[in-house]
């Protein structure tokens with residue numbers, strides 16, 4: 188069997204003395220889509236931010252255990268290299284306000300001083316925007332500032348910015364929670380497309396969304412990974428009582 | 440409606456109107472002298488303005504005509520050198536303050552900035568005299584620039600810090616999550632996004648010191664000839680105004696008024712520039 192792209196082993200994370208992620212174990216293979224679900228405050232965002240080492244930017248933050256990206260311990264890599272390989276899309280769209288749409292897509296290259304020829308740039312921008320299902324809407328306005336777009340378009344721009352770096356793994360933290368239903372549907376369609384080429388971890392509160400887009404679902408409760416199973420199985424025959432309670436809506 | 444409550448409303452409207460009247464009165468009262476000064480300077484100064492006023496040197500007493508070329512060049516040079524010195528120090532201090540607002544050094548910087556704001560300009564001039572003019576053995580434009588640079592710092596640091604502090608975390612994280620190192624995030628995201636605020640702070644601090652006379656008295660000192668050498672004495676507009684205004688000659692008074700008008704226009708232009716920069720380049724988060 189092929190080497191897993193991500194292995195999480197006995198992983199813990201703290202804010203000060205507050206243990207937010209507790210002993211998580213999880214294995215993820217290439218081109219899989221994992222949905223991360225759980226009640227508010229259970230540590231989903233924190234867990235996600237550990238995978239690209241954004242967690243450690245918070246003062247007092249601490250971790251224990253191992254995360255392996257293609258067999259390599261991420262806490263032994265430089266965070267810069269790691270973040271080039273593991274992209275992230277945030278809950279709130281955050282295009283760079285001082286850059287045009289074109290520059291925003293290339294931001295990972297431009298800000299890192301990675302030199303590209305004009306034709307390479309054009310190709311990357313078009314490809315990323317097409318994959319993010321934004322190309323048709325913005326192809327005539329590439330020189331406009333990214334912040335002129337609507338919220339849903341901005342979020343797709345952020346997805347384009349992340350996939351322009353051709354990451355091995357893409358982390359999405361509630362990418363549709365700030366959006367209206369139509370933009371949400373657009374992003375979900377896009378996630379279906381992205382599945383073909385990328386490995387995704389998506390935090391979501393929306394069970395239909397999880398059911399629609401993911402192959403496997405991880406259910407977190409109070410920092411613990413309670414259940415990690417193929418999505419269909421987790422929704423139809425959960426093994427743990429807490430998962431059962433959550434999907435039947437007995438607590439939010 | 441109840442008669443009593445109508446009366447009550449009437450009373451409130453009356454109070455409201457009278458307060459508005461008082462506010463208006465005092466506004467006009469503050470504006471009046473300002474407008475008067477402006478008109479007066481323009482009226483007195485406009486007569487002195489012509490081509491030779493800008494390109495000629497002052498003539499000896501008794502000869503008509505002459506200009507303020509030496510002071511104009513001197514002022515521009517001294518202010519430019521001062522800006523070049525103050526900007527790196529001011530902006531890096533502001534960066535430090537906004538990045539480490541709680542740090543020990545931050546408190547020291549803040550304290551220094553506050554003290555610096557309160558120091559009279561003449562004292563800054565004396566300090567520059569002591570530090571530079573005495574050891575170097577001569578008055579110099581450079582020492583004047585140092586004095587002005589010190590005076591620019593507080594305004595620059597304060598306004599830049601205000602702008603930099605407003606930079607939102609989600610944009611910083613957007614950059615870091617793309618694998619951009621911290622210092623590049625600062626240079627290529629934080630600073631460009633804050634450009635309009637930082638620039639307008641710089642320009643405002645320039646506008647603040649363009650007209651300073653006291654720090655230049657024992658530093659740049661003044662020079663009747665045109666000089667481009669920043670380690671020699673140099674003339675400047677405020678010095679010229681000061682010297683000519685206290686002289687007994689009418690023709691010199693005339694030049695002083697003209698120079699005052701030039702100074703006024705310069706400051707006005709800087710303020711307009713600031714507004715344009717803010718309007719054009721400001722970034723909404």
Ligand SMILES: Nc1ncnc2c1ncn2[C@@H]1O[C@H](COP(=O)(O)OP(=O)(O)OP(=O)(O)O)[C@@H](O)[C@H]1O
Nearest residue numbers: 202205207225226227228229230231232233234245
């Ligand atoms: N910067 C921080 N400093 C200290 N504690 C934090 C910080 N961020 C989050 N926490 C705490 O960590 C816990 C988990 O937060 P986290 O954001 O990971 O939850 P979440 O599952 O993403 O919740 P939500 O669904 O509301 O986004 C919470 O109890 C929260 O109070």
Ligand SMILES: [Mg+2]
Nearest residue numbers: 231232233360
């Ligand atoms: Mg969250």
